[in-house]
Structure formats: C-alpha cells, structure tokens
Amino acid sequence: PLFGRIPKRTPMLPRRLITCEAACCSLRHRRRPPACWPGRPHSQDSSSVLAEWRRPSASFSSSCPSPFSSTTRPMCTGASRATETETTAKTGIAEKAERAAAAAASAAAAGARETAKMAAAAPTEKGTEPQQEEKHKGLSQREAQLSATVEDLLKQAIDERAELRVQLKAQWDLNQKRTEQLQKGLDRAEDDRMQLRSELASLTEEFDALAAKYREEVGMRERVRRKGIKGRGAQSRMAYRPTLEYAEKQPSHVCELNHLSLAQLAMLGDHCARRERLLREVMAVDQITWGEAHEVLTSFDKYNEKYYWFETLPYRIAITLAFIGGVSSFVMVFWGPVAEWYGVNIVGESLPETAESVDSMTFNQVGTWTWTWMEPMLGTASFVILCAQFTRAQASKMNMKTYSDRILQWRANRLSKKFPQYDASMLQAWAKHLPKVGYDFFPKYEAHFRQKGPASGL
Secondary structure, eight states: OOSOOOOOOOOOOOTTTOSIIIIIOBTTTTBOOTTOOTTOOOOSOHHHHHHHHHSOOSSOOTTSOOTTOOOOOOOOHHHHHHHHHHHHHHHHHHHHHHHHHHHHHHHHHHHHHHHHHHHHHTTTOOOOHHHHHHHHHHHHHHHHHHHHHHHHHHHHHHHHHHHHHHHHHHHHHHHHHHHHHHHHHHHHHHHHHHHHHHHHHHHHHHHHHHHHHHHHSTTSSOOOBOTTOOSSSGGGBOOOOOOHHHHTTSOOSGGGSOHHHHHHHHHTTOHHHHHHHHHHHHHHHHTOOHHHHHHHHHHHHHHHTTTHHHHTHHHHHHHHHHHHHHHHHHHHHHOHHHHHHIIIIIIOOOOOTTOSOGGGSOHHHHHHHHHHHHHHHHHHHHHHHHHHHHHHHHHHHTTOOOHHHHHHHHHHHHHHHHOTTSOHHHHHHHHSOOOEEOTTSOEEOHHHHTTTOSOOOO
16 A cells, blocks of 8 residues: 555544543542543543443542532431432433443444454555545544544533532522521520420419418418317317418518508508609619619609798798797786786786785686686687688588698699609609608608618508
C-alpha cells in the first residue's frame, strides 16, 4: 500500500469529552476515582475509561463520597423518607449511566472491530491510492460518528442527573420544612405542658388553702362526744378548744385580714379597715411594697389636712365658749365677790337685809341670793341648747347633712380630684375622718402612727 499497513488502533474518545461527569463518575458502582475531580479533565485514554466502567466494584469507597450525600443529622420520619427518595434517585441515575456507558462501549467495540477488519484486509488489497484515501476518510467519519454518539449519550445522562438532583433538592427542602414544623409543634406542646403543670400546682395550693379555711369555720371543727350523754344535741358534744398551732395563726394586725373581712369592716365604718384598703390600692396602682405605700399615704394626709384648722374652728370655738360659760356660771352663782359685783353693778340688786356683807354668807346663801337673776339666763341658755340638739337630731333622722357631714364630704371630694389615679370610693372613705386630737388641741396625723397605724382593736 501507498501508506503502508494501517496500524491497529484503539478507538479514542475526544479528550475534551473525558471529564469528571463522563469518565470519573462511575455511577454504576457508586464511586468516584480520586484521581479525577469535578471540572478537571481525565488523563487516561478511552480504553482505560471503558475498562474502568466495565470493572465491577465490591463496595462504595469511603474516600470518594457520593455527590448526593449530606451531613448526617438526627431526623424524624420526614427525614427518613427523604433518604429513601434519595436512594431511589441514585439507583435510577446509576442505571441510566450504566446504559449510556454500555451503549458507548458497544459503539467503541464495533468501531474497533471494523477498524481491525479493515486493517487485516489492507495487505491483501491492491487498491490504488484514491481507494485508500476513501477508506481512510470512511474510518475518520465512522470515528467522528462514534464520538458524536458517545457525546450525546453522555450529555443526556448528565442532563438527567442534573434534573434528578434538582428534584432531590426540592424534596429535601420540603422534608426539612416539615421537620421544622413538627419540631415547632413539639416545642409548643412542651410549653403548653409546662404551663398546665404550673397552673395545676397553683390550683392545688389554692384548693388546699380553701380547704384549710373551710375546716377553720365555726361548725366545721371536730368535736369530742361526752360520755354518758344520749342523743346528738349540744350537750352531747364538748366545746372546741383551740390548739397551739391554731392559736399561733390568729391575726394581730389589720393588715393580716383578707380582702373580704376588710370590705365588711369598711362598710361598717371602721377607719382602720378603710386605711388598709387604701394602702393595698396604692400598692396595686404604683406597684410598690406595703411599707412604701405608707409614704404615699402620708402625702395624702398632708394634702387632706391642709385646711384642718379652718375646718375645725367652729368646734374649737364651741368648746372654748362652753368651758368658759360653765366656769363663769358656777362662779357667778356661788362665789361671793363675783356675785356681789355682778349683782350690785350689773343687775342692781343689794345684799339681803340679814347679811352685813358677802363674806358672812355661805355658798348656799350666795346661791339663793344670785339665783333670782341667774335662773332666767341659765334656763334660757339651757333651753336654746336643748332646741339646737333636738333640731340636729330631727335633721339626722331626715338624712339631712349636718355641718360635719358637709365638711367631711368636701374633704373627700377634694382629695379624690387631686389623685384621680386611685379608686375614688376608697380615697373618699378614708378622707371622711378627722384625726384624733389630744388635750393640747393638736391633731395626730397619719405620719405620727407610721406603719403601725391607729389602734384598731386587734
């Protein structure tokens, strides 16, 4: 032949096609040769690649993990389903890659056999140079067709693999969302469980306190039956005797009473109960302690007693006049020097004929002499006071407000307008009270009692 004997060649795949996706990803046996990585061309020829595809693999290599593997994490049922779906998808991809590899291997083998036949027939043929060129062109075309077929099969396998990877990613995201939803549901259920446990414990404590209070009520205490008494009457039961434990629990201050007891006492007009109710109202509004509430109560008292001396002035005048009138009437009736001066200079009466002077008269004689002009004045004054008392009593029966009631109501309204953030009824009930006054006529304000408070009788 013109060009000599055509050497026997192994079909060569284009080097640009031998990439990680085509040659290195041996999906049939789920392993990737460590010598090839994504994006790097393979250095082996087509025969080694085909041999690598045809060679069976015993197990999956731990050094080359599957591209579909993910970080191991604890998953619930949804995660296990995602794993099963991923395994099924891997199997499908492996089967398709195996079919593509088998088709490429078959095509390469057919090309190799054709090339071998032509090479074997080359020495016996005595063709001309044009005939050899045509044969050479035919071999080149056959090789190009074979390369195009293998390239198409590999591209199809790569596209299917990418599509399955997208489907697996979507399925994994969906399962992850379901897992998160389940975890959130479990967290909410755990929170509800803890809340229910706390509420149950609170209800148990309240029930125990209510049961203890119910047992302490009159009529619910245990009695001891007397010996030798018939029937179940009162004489058959011994009286209840408090125990030491029960005696230690009795209240010693009004602050130890509950809300119901304080409300009942406040409705009956007890000032200490009204004071304690106002303290608790201040605690609830200002979010302060019981001791700090007394400072606020002192500010109430200072504002409430701003016009105290003006409000109590009529009472002080009446007390002073009554005291002076009582002492003066006694002196003018029974004391001789004053009686003589008043009788001679004011009334115009002279001494009795039997008396030489006032000093010679006894107290009874002086009283008998002065009673002639003192009786009308004292009787009239007494009758006026009696009429005033009668008038006030009738006005009270008609539910008419007296001067004291009007003054107290004015104090209460003034205080409730100054501090509108607190309950008006509690403020007014506490303000309708004048402080106690000593013998020196000076009042004792709330600051004087401090936290102990005024005497409540407990």
